[in-house]
Amino acid sequence: MSVELKEIQxxxxxxxxxxxxxxxxxRKxxxxxxxxxxLAAEATERHFVGECGESGSPEYLCSACLAEEEPGLARIRQVAVRxxxxxxxxxxxxxxxxxxxxxxxxxxxxxLCSRHYAIPFYEKLGYECVSDWFEEVGMPHRSMIKSL
Ligand SMILES: CC(C)(COP(=O)(O)OP(=O)(O)OC[C@H]1O[C@@H](n2cnc3c(N)ncnc32)[C@H](O)[C@@H]1OP(=O)(O)O)[C@@H](O)C(=O)NCCC(=O)NCCS
Structure with a gap:
């Protein structure tokens, strides 16, 4: 499957x-x-999607946001694959x-802050856990970091 990754506004x-x-x-x-x-607070972030299909009506297969956590350190949020x-x-x-x-x-x-079940996915990409467990959206999470 050919997926085109791009930034959206x-x-x-x-x-x-x-x-x-x-x-x-x-969420659902x-x-x-x-x-x-x-959603209004996301105006300060960058937004990325992966699409496939006809250029007139492409389907979105994945999405993520990029924000500044602090100078030199970016935060990836809302990673989702259909x-x-x-x-x-x-x-x-x-x-x-x-x-x-x-x-x-x-x-x-x-x-990034990873849901418990996604930690092995991010570890495969080179992220390391740097926090204890905490709860977000009713689920255990840990903070993870990677040098670029
Ligand atoms: C987690 C998520 C983003 C991973 O994306 P994906 O397209 O399914 O993952 P990929 O196919 O690119 O997987 C890359 C590698 O990670 C592994 N992997 C993916 N999800 C995994 C998981 N939950 N546990 C262990 N390994 C996992 C794959 O097996 C693959 O390994 P390989 O390189 O040895 O073949 C996706 O499954 C998703 O959107 N899940 C629901 C939403 C979510 O949980 N988002 C993250 C919130 S923190």
Missing amino acids: HGTSEYEKAVQLRREVL PLGLEYTPEQ EDCQGKGIGRDLMEFVESEAKAAGYTKVM
């Missing part, structure tokens, strides 16, 4: 489509929804794309 129809993908993958299974405040496309290397390609964008923007490290 907050507040556009493309952004709405990416939010819908994230809603299905990251937990019985949660994004608040308008949460359920029927998981396990095919798309998450890895998405992470490598977002990491290369973070490096090109001058960041030397990238961090």
Whole structure:
């Protein structure tokens, strides 16, 4: 499957489509929804998607956000691959794309907060756990970091 990775802009129809993908993958299974405040706060972040299909009506298969955590350290958030496309290397390609964008923007490290079951995925990509367990969206998480 050929997936084209690209950056999209907050507040556009493309952004709405990416939010819908994230809603299905990251929120609905937990019985949660994004608040308008949460989505408005994403205006300061960069947004990435992977698409396939006709150029006039591409389908979004994955999505992630990139934010500044502190000078030199970027944070990747909201990593989501459509359920029927998981396990095919798309998450890895998405992470490598977002990491290369973070490096090109001058960041030397990238961090994220991983759900417990996704930790082995991020470890395969070179991330290390740097915190104890904490709870977010009702689920155990750990902070992870990688040098770029
Ligand atoms: C977690 C997620 C982003 C991974 O993306 P993906 O496209 O399914 O993963 P990939 O196919 O690129 O996997 C890359 C490697 O990680 C491994 N991997 C992926 N998910 C894994 C998991 N949960 N546990 C262990 N290994 C995993 C794959 O087997 C593969 O290993 P390989 O290189 O030895 O073949 C995706 O499954 C997803 O969106 N899950 C639901 C939402 C979510 O949990 N997001 C992360 C929140 S922190």
